[in-house]
Amino acid sequence: MSATLLIRALRDPAFAAMLDTSAWNGLLAAARAERLIGTLALRLEGQSVPDAVRPILTDALADTARDAQQAIWEADRAAFALRDTGLPVILLKGGAYVAAGLSAGRGRFIGDLDILVPRAGLEVAERALMAAGWEWVKEDPYDDAYYRQWMHELPPMIHGERDRMIDVHHTILPLTARPTPDAAAMVADAVPLGNGLFLLSAEDRVIHAVAHMLADGDLQGGLRNLWDIHCLLADVEPAVLAMRAARHGLSRRVAQARRLAAYLYGDGASLTPWDRIIAARLSARNGWGQETRKLLVFAFFVRSHWLRMPPLMLARHLFTKWRKGHRPQ
Secondary structure: OHHHHHHHHHHOHHHHHHOOHHHHHHHHHHHHHOOOHHHHHHHOOOOOOOOOOHHHHHHHHHHHHHHHHHHHHHHHHHHHHOOOOOOOEEEEHHHHHHHOOOHHHOOOOOOOEEEEOOHHHHHHHHHHHHHOOEEEOOOOHHHHHHHHHHOOEOOOEEEOOOOOEEEEEOOOOOOOOOOOOOHHHHHHOOEEEEOOEEEOOHHHHHHHHHHHHHOOOOOOOHHHHHHHHHHHHOOOOHHHHHHHHHHOOOHHHHHHHHHHHHHHHOOOOOOOHHHHHHHHHHOOEOOOOOEOOHHHHHHHHHHHHHHHOOHHHHHHHHHHHHHOOOOOO
16 A cells, blocks of 8 residues: 555655665655645655655655745735734644744645634734635535535635635534634644744644544544644643543544554554544555445545534435535545
């Protein structure tokens, strides 16, 4: 399994020296599919790699450096757009890691710009961003109402000139999710970065990454998300993290993420049967980087919706999306 090769190479870069051509193809395919090729390139610096591989890794580092520069610029533009609102602009996910120079941001590809603002300031933030050139990705009355009533963020927005997306969060999990994190506490304890930007506290960064991976999503890109967690855990004291996780109702998820990160990327850990199922989902890629274990992947897709909303609401939502032509990939 190519995902297993990727996990081993990230954990022990010297392992790559033992790979043959076929294994290298699988490793690079998995790294691309999981958006971890920049991280892999960093981990393999100083290691002996085939001549044909070196330019691929060099290009990956250049791409992630450009990605980081663009992410920092987008964060600056968002802060500038919101400068007169009085709202704290708290960076989340990859943009936060890069802007703060965290190890989790090294070699990381950045997708959308994700920010957190207080829920009471959503309308103000929305107006300011639209005045600065952001607009709705798509106009759909059902999706718009669904986001505003039940989700943890506004509908996605995109800048009309720069073609870059922004997700404006007011908490870290959908309002229909079972855990209810204390978003106000996260905002209150955010750390200033300067230029109007803030960063979640070290413990809340871990908790947000865990919530995104284990309490909300279907584990798409889970190996990268778990690598983020593995890196972020180095910046926290376990006892302090445990107390903070309890405050946010995510103790069980955080404990599970710590076990999985230690098992896949660290010195090892004992896994529960449920942990092993998640690990199997994370490693479901073949030598071409394609997802395998389709039934398991689909089960996690269904689970991600189940986590977000009660059964009757879920059935109504899925039926509505089906009627509108949406199909899971």
